Amino acid sequence: MVEHYNLFRGLHILAVIAWMAGLLYLPRLYVYHCRAMPGGELDHTLQEMEAKLLGIIMTPASIAVLLLGLSLIWIDAQIRGWGFLLKPWMVVKLSGVVLLFGWHGFLSAARRKFASGANQRSERFWRMSNEIPFLLAIGMVLSVTTKFGG
Template structure:
């Protein structure tokens, strides 16, 4: 029963983390495309910061803690290569997360040179990674 509760919290943390990873780059699009509107940008900066620090980071920590707990609870899941592949793509998501933090800092200091088009493309990365991760979890292809 404990394993199922850990899994529930893992899924909830992952869902919250993905929400941040989906929405923060969209805020970056609005930020860069409205850079001349200082009042709008000041509000977006607050939203970006709160989303990253108060939703995204705690959710990431929750994903990591519950993920490690799930593996520790049932070490036999390491028998399939699917978990190794999933973990690799989760590491890519973690890199994406901290890259968002890098752009958040640049945007907060008004020194980001990336365009709205860049952030529109950048915004697609977590969707692709999430799809791959979910496929590995459900299908366990190898």
């Protein structure tokens, strides 16, 4: 497995790209959904798009990111021991991971609310919230690439 480290790293990054694309696009659909009349054609179309984006792309990609990330942790540990898990860069990375999964769960709950016509959040809220996953990604990517603090 150790010899496949670079392959796993590449697959991890590809899965991250797919997950991030969904995390950035879904709130945009919610912006349009706020303008749709409940029960109307646009409402139905957006419900279907949101369900597919989450079910076919985002959730499977998030699972792939997690499984490949855990594999990288396991391989890293074989090479340099488990101590790296407590290094500042890894703590920041893993904290970002927890927050990103939390944000995924929040978006998923919001989809169910839109589907039952119970969304109460504004178009402005969804437009602004687009920044959250990208800000988290900046922290996570730079922490693994710089490995600051050792």
